[in-house]
Each structure stands twice: as structure tokens, then as C-alpha cells.
Amino acid sequence: MLDQNMIHHLSEAAVAIELETPDMTLNIGPQHPSTHGVLRLVARVDGEQVYDVKPVIGYMHRGYEKLSEVRTYPQIISLINRIEWVSGYANEIPFLVATERIMGLEVPERAQFIRLILTEMTRLSSHLMFMGAYPLELGASTPLMYALRERERVLDLVEGVTGGRFHPNFNRIGGVKPVAGAGPMQKKLSQDLPKGFLEDTMTVMDQVLATSDEIEDLVAGNEVILARTKGVGILSPEMALAYGVSGPNLRASGVDFDLRKKADYLPYDQLDFETAVGETGDCWDRWWVRLVEIRESAKMIKQAVEKMPSGPLQAKVPRIIKVPKGETYVRAENPKGEMGYHVISEGGQVPYRVKIRSASFNNISIMPPLLEGTLIPDIVAIMGSLDFVLGDVDR
Amino acid sequence: MKRFESIEDMADSVAEVVGAIRHTSDLGTIKVYVERERWREAVTAARDQAELPFFSWLSAVDWTNEVVVGDPPAEEVEERYEVMCAVSNITDGQIVILSADVPKDDPVIDSVMSVYPGADWHEREAAEMFELDFAGHPNLVKLYLTSDFVGHPLKKSYALISREVKPWPGTVDVEDMPEKPVSDAPSYENPDA
Secondary structure, three states: OOOHHHHHHHHHHHHHOOOOOOOEEEEEOOEOOOOOOEOEEEEEEEOOEEEEEEEEOOOOOOOHHHHOOOOOHHHHHHHHOOOOHHHHHHHHHHHHHHHHHHHOOOOOHHHHHHHHHHHHHHHHHHHHHHHHHHHHHOOOOHHHHHHHHHHHHHHHHHHHHHOOOOOOOOEEOOEEOOOOOOOHHHHHOOOOOOOOHHHHHHHHHHHHHHHHHHHHHHHHOOHHHHHHHOOOOOOOHHHHHHOOOOOHHHHHOOOOOOHHHHOOOOOHHHOOOOOOOOOOOOHHHHHHHHHHHHHHHHHHHHHHHHHOOOOOOEOOOOOOOOOOOEEEEEEEEEOOEEEEEEEEEOOOOOOOEEEEEOHHHHHHHOHHHHHOOOEHHHHHHHHHHHOOOHHHHHO | OOOOOOHHHHHHHHHHHHOOOEEEOHHHOEEEEEOHHHHHHHHHHHHHOOOOOEEEEEEEEEEOOOOOOOOOOOOOOOOEEEEEEEEEOOOOOOEEEEEEEEEOOOOEEEOOOOOOOOHHHHHHHHHHHHOOEEEOOOOOOOOOOOOOOOOOOOOOOOOOHHHHHOOOOOOOOOOOOOOOOOOOOOOOOOOOO
């Protein structure tokens, strides 16, 4: 044991000479409160300075691409909304559009609008989670309460329509689920959106817009958060594009690229909305872009409710879905970024191959260059700002 | 940056720039086929001359007539791997898929990591899943699988182990729907279909 003199002697020595902090390897994870799942980071550090980070992934690899080769198309829909559970509903859309495109199905307009509203609600739920969780990682716990309160309201709406909060499984090839349940009794019941859904949606969207202002006040006025995010983890637009970083992370770097504007998978062209584009590409911009997207999504949902067409919810499809030979890649703007499915059908009930392109996989592959040369506390700030879900990384 | 009148125009233009053997633009997806020997050259041309700076994904398909899982192809195909790299521009968001055939007895193709650094993980994934070799990749170790994992799961010859241990509880893996519901049982028919 050290006696008092020895401690005094050591502290003197520490002051007199420069601390030797040689190359040390620091393991962060696989279980760590800030990693949103099982991600392991192997960081080589010198004191507080990080000079090499290797993300180790695969702890959640569930082999959905292989499973898709032995499942029918309707079965795959219930699999793929588990890829990214924070926005499960939005995951299904590109796969459905790809299947419908190969089959040559025309989805009724009302079904498309319901899909659009639910996709944007999923975006609200995902972004609100980030609005609260990210400041929490930086030490501010209050925004989480406000964000989760609104998220519950949005998820209640989703649950009212689909019966599920995270894995709605509400989509069908050719439309959306037309009956609330199966069986002879259900046929007599209403086969559409629940009563009062559209009015409730308008009320909740107004609440979301009001809360987004509250959250902005709470976070944008917090000097600690500003100091920890502004100018930290700057991602250049060239690097973001070359790594395939997409979604809010790409737009934060100043690239005006939103698939809702560019691709034609849902009737976004009938709505009036703006894309949020950041300036510097630092952690703060990534937070700010998502805040603006919450407001735009809420406005889009209100517009879609006003424009909601009437009509059937389901195109005419055979009871056994057989998809003709064909191949297409459909991508969509998921809350996390570009989500796409490359579906190769050789005819029959199961696809020959489904390549799943998930947003978080590319978004965290940027980590090694982005974290190089930062400080250990910045790892948490940068990692949190990328807003990834490990299920979306590993698939 | 130039805009195109139609998807066919863009397909023609990209195919000319990258020196494609043939190209298709069915179902809204531009697909450009190039030779394996010119893979890196073609991907570089796609980025620089065809102005497609956004790297989306890279993966492969195992084309084979004898499958252990799933359905075999409708018609007989040439045994090969098809390596695909999807890139896009940021003005109109049209995806372009570059494709090259890799023979199974020599499954080597150039790495495009020097062109798009984001291809790093995608190539590691394709390598472990399909037994492909990406020449020039500096660190082609396994990405998802453990280092002692045997086999290449996305090959069509790789059986799903869970099915070997515990068979699917139905009569066949993917059952056909019954043509008509049993007489007195409640009907589960879709009223709109």
C-alpha cells in the first residue's frame, strides 16, 4: 500500500514530468449505453486523443437476405419491418413498391396516401426519439420527456390504424390491409381508417409542431450542448457521397438530396414541402436537420389528410401471389436514410434474391475516418448524431 | 449537370461512357453490364464522367441451376456470380447498377474501394457471403461472421441449418393456399379480391 509520503511523491512526479500515455486499445461495447444496441468499437487512444477506430458489427446479423430466398413475398413483409424497428413501417414500402412494379400492379390512390401518412408518422416517431435521446447522451435529460410525450401520441395514431406500434404489418401487396380482422363478422364492420382518425391526426400534428418549438428552446438554448456539437464531427459532402451516407446525415453536410423529391415511390409530388439542408455537416447540423424534418413531416401529414382521396384500399390481386420474372431496385427515403431492395424474381412465389440496402450500414461505415483525431467524449457525441439502429446495420 | 429526357437516354449515355457490353432500363432501374477485366475502370468512369458521385451498395448474386434453398431459376442460366454496384447522381436520384459476371472457378474481381471508399464493408460482406475475392482490397476479413465460420451463407448451395435441425412444421416449406375454404369453417376470403 502507498503511504502518505509516497502519494505526495507520486503527485509531485506527475506534475514535474509530462504524462506518458502510450498507445492503448480501448474497447467500447458491445454492450454500452450509448451504442443503441450491440456495436463494439475498438479505439486506439493516446490519452484522450483517438487516432484509430474500428467498428465491429455483426452481433445482430439475422440473415434476412438468405431468409428472403425461402419465404413468399407476403411473408417477407413481416420479416423486413424488423430490420429497423424504430421505423418499421417505412421499411416495408420500398419492398412493396418493387414487388408491385414487377407485377405491374396499380395501387389505389387512397392506399398510397395512407401509406404516405403512416410513413411520415414513422419518421416523426423516429426523429422524435432522436430529438430526446441525443441530448440525453450529452447530459440533458429534459428534452427526452417532451419528445417521448409526442412520440406516444403519434404511435397511438399508428396503433389505431394498424394495430401495432413498431411492427404494424399493415401493408399488403397491392395496397393496405383492408379489414381490421379476418372472418365473417369483420366483413360487416368498417373496412377503412378508424372513425375520427383524420381529425385526431390534425390535432396531434398541431401538438407536434408546438412541441418542436419547445424542444428547440430547450436544446438550442443549452450552451453545453452547443459547445459539444458545434464544429464537432464535421463530415464533408464529398466524403458523405463516396461512403453512401444518406438521409438527414447527408443533408446536414449541405447536399440537397431527398428521395421524397427525387424518387416516385409514394405521391410526395402532390405535397408541398421543403428539404432541410445543413451548412457545415457537424453534429449540430445533423440535429437541426431532423428538427426541421419533424416540422415538415407534420405539415405534410396535414396536407395529405386534407387531400385524402376516397376509393378502394386494395388493388385486385390473386390469392396466391406469384411474381413474374423481373428485376428492379426501389429505394425510399427512410427516416434513417436510403432504404432500398433489389428484388430479383425468377417467377413463382419466392424471390430468387433480395439485396437489402439499409441506411445505417453505410451511415456508420463513415465512423473510422470521422472519429480519427477526435477526443473520447466526442465519440459519443458523433456516434449519437449519426442516428443509427443496429438492426439496420446488421440486417 | 446534365439532365436527361428519359431513363432510356440516361441508360444510353451511361453505357457509352463506361464502355458497356449491353444495358437495360426495365422497371425504372438502369442496369449496365461491363466486362470483369474492366470493372474498376468502368466504375471510375461512372463516378467521374457519368457524374454519379453517390455510392449506394455493392453485392452479388449466385446464379446456379442447382439450388439447395429456394426456387431454381425459371430457365437454365450460366453458372456464375454477378457482382453489382449501385451508384447514383444527386440531381435526379436515378440509380445506375453496374454489373459484371465472375466465373465460379476463378471468383476474383477488382476492388473498387479506391474509387468509392464506402465499398469497403460491402466488399467484405460480399466476400464472406459468396466466396468472392476482391483484388486490391487491403483488409478482406469477415464482416458479420466470426473468423472461424465455415461456409458462405448466401450461396445457393448453402443450406439453412435451422431447417436441417428442425424441419418446417408444414407439409412443404412454402405451402400453396387452399383453393376453397373448407365448407362450414368461417371464410377468410378477402372481400375486395
